[in-house]
Amino acid sequence: MQTTAGRPKDLEKRKQILEASKALFLKHGYHGSSMNQIAKEAGVTKLTVYNHFKDKENLFTCAIEATCEESIAARPLTLNADCDFQQEFFHACELALNVISLPEALKLEHLLLELAAEQNPLALQFYNASHQRMCVVWQDFFQQAAQFGFIQMAAVEKQTDLILSLLLGLRHHEVLLGIRNPPSTAEKHQIILDSMELFLLKYNPTTSY
Missing domain, CATH: 1.10.357.10 (Tetracycline Repressor, domain 2)
Incomplete structure (x- = not known):
């Protein structure tokens, strides 16, 4: 399933956000990871995260899909x-x-x-x-x-x-x-x-x- 993201403007920043979110979701779980933490880990602003992924659910789904697809x-x-x-x-x-x-x-x-x-x-x-x-x-x-x-x-x-x-x-x-x-x-x-x-x-x- 291909999930629709927000408004990706910079593919490199999008990749940074995905990598940061994958690491945090695996370490802290869904509820234990915040958009603030993800933004900080990715080295971008919280607004940038929302510009690429409309909300936390969308980001989580994209991160999980990317993680699974890389392996499978x-x-x-x-x-x-x-x-x-x-x-x-x-x-x-x-x-x-x-x-x-x-x-x-x-x-x-x-x-x-x-x-x-x-x-x-x-x-x-x-x-x-x-x-x-x-x-x-x-x-x-x-x-x-x-x-x-x-x-x-x-x-x-x-x-x-x-x-x-x-x-x-x-x-x-x-x-x-x-x-x-x-x-x-x-x-x-x-x-x-x-x-x-x-x-x-x-x-x-x-x-x-």
């Missing part, structure tokens, strides 16, 4: 008929786990839960920019995979639900609660192999039920 769009998931699907599937899973395990991503999830708990409408915008954006990337990947015959043609929403459930599961909830550390590189490797194996048991093109 870091490596396009593009297949072709001659590619090594197993390798590409592994890389896609690796990208997802790496993005989700970033300290910034974990802070974002805590922030999302905080907003959801108070039934703040910003939670849905946040979800669409982060979780839903990740789902769209996976759905496109599985659509391509089915077209090239690497997996069975099926509802990409169900395939996406399955792979993300396998990759995350109860373990990710424990990480969010702080009772388990994010997986190490070796642990991620094994998680990915196990997830791929279970996924392909169901969607391998030679499998029939």
Whole structure:
């Protein structure tokens, strides 16, 4: 979702404001960050902030969208008929786990839960920019995979639900609660192999039920 900003006049200042707001929102949360603090951190006046972003909600949404897009769009998931699907599937899973395990991503999830708990409408915008954006990337990947015959043609929403459930599961909830550390590189490797194996048991093109 592309959010409409205020009246951007200076792209460099807009970037400074976004960077400052991302840092403050992640550190202090939505309610703990003020437009005054953001202006000071960005080295601009409060009026400049409002000239670029009409209000705090707009700035928050733009900052979250930018943060999520930088991570999720870091490596396009593009297949072709001659590619090594197993390798590409592994890389896609690796990208997802790496993005989700970033300290910034974990802070974002805590922030999302905080907003959801108070039934703040910003939670849905946040979800669409982060979780839903990740789902769209996976759905496109599985659509391509089915077209090239690497997996069975099926509802990409169900395939996406399955792979993300396998990759995350109860373990990710424990990480969010702080009772388990994010997986190490070796642990991620094994998680990915196990997830791929279970996924392909169901969607391998030679499998029939």
